[in-house]
Amino acid sequence: MSLLLEKITTKINKYRCDKTLRQVAMTVPASYSSPHNVAILSMVGKRVVYDYLVAVKSFLLYVGVKEVHVLSDGTLDVDDIRVLNQHVPGIIIHDADELDMSHLPRGNCWERLVMLLTLAKDHYVIQLDADIVINGEMGEVSKAIASNHGFILGNEKWKKPVSMKEMANIAKEWGSCHIQGYSEQYFDRLPLFSESDCQYFRGCAAFVGLPASEHYLSILRQFSAQMEAEIGDKWYLWGSEQVSSNVICSLSPGMSMLSWPKYQTYQFPLSNEPIKNASLIHFMGTYRYHKNMYKKIAQDAISSMV
Structure with missing residues (x-):
């Protein structure tokens, strides 16, 4: 066509x-x-x-x-x-x-x-x-x-969660320029996840x-600030909300x-x-x-x- x-x-x-x-x-x-x-x-x-x-x-x-x-x-x-x-x-x-x-x-x-x-x-x-x-x-x-x-x-493709470190390694292999894959490369560098065995739901x-x-918003601000510190103004591109939603869901019990x-x-x-x-x-x-x-x-x- x-x-x-x-x-x-x-x-x-x-x-x-x-x-x-x-x-x-x-x-x-x-x-x-x-x-x-x-x-x-x-x-x-x-x-x-x-x-x-x-x-x-x-x-x-x-x-x-x-x-x-x-x-x-x-x-x-x-x-x-x-x-x-x-x-x-x-x-x-x-x-x-x-x-x-x-x-x-x-x-x-x-x-x-x-x-x-x-x-x-x-x-x-x-x-x-x-x-x-x-x-x-x-x-x-x-x-x-x-x-x-x-x-x-x-x-x-994502029936099960993966660790934050594993997600970072996968995203690095992609070498993606899209904000979702690009930001996921930095998960293993964020203090928010450094002392956690959190599993990431993509x-x-x-x-x-x-x-x-009552903790979601404070976690969101913490995560957003750490991502912006790593990737700068790219964090303001379309798709960063999708990543943030996934992170909040991943940190929610059950x-x-x-x-x-x-x-x-x-x-x-x-x-x-x-x-x-x-x-x-x-x-x-x-x-x-x-x-x-x-x-x-x-x-x-x-x-x-x-």
Whole structure:
């Protein structure tokens, strides 16, 4: 397929997908409750209001929470907020200016991470990206919440954690210039890990669960300062929040990687299992409109919201 034809096809598929996602506006409001003090957080902007509603309403069909929180990316307007309140009664919407971002990078999803860890002072917290669709039961997630253990979205290549030193050695072999691999090369030099046998979970920040702790933010600032001391301004590049999320998850007791491909990022990597067998699909980036799969899975989810 030529590059021009590929761009045209993607544009058409996006239009059709967006039209399908808007059908969530015709569904009944979400209802939710939980015996556990669980809060779920997503960062949402005008461009993904309906994507988010599919994500959160499909999630709430399978997992109970006590509170639903949204961090505005700064683009939500009065109409967007009205739609969110209509479909998720009791939703709590935050602005970035509420957050204490001192001694931390800004932008590139850092505010989302800080909001998550702020909520984690008093709640079991779940980060749910707006480009996720829940397609089936999530017993592992409900069990983690009940056991007060953490979880993180992984993939086939990183089913198990590795030591910080081992991760540093692997990353050095890659010689990667991308901020994630680049910063992981320095793990064996950070004082934060020097007297710890911490195991590193190389997962995805799109979907994580963390038991309550008042220590996460202080650990985050400590880690960020040590990374910046090692690599300088590179630490402010897109992707450093992903590394930081992995580190916080890795330092959380009882952390586990969700089973892949039952919980997956679509096409990252490719799974030979039918997509319909997955319980959670994260439709990230390039492959979001591949074979109209996001549209199909979202349509099925919306049909369940009766």
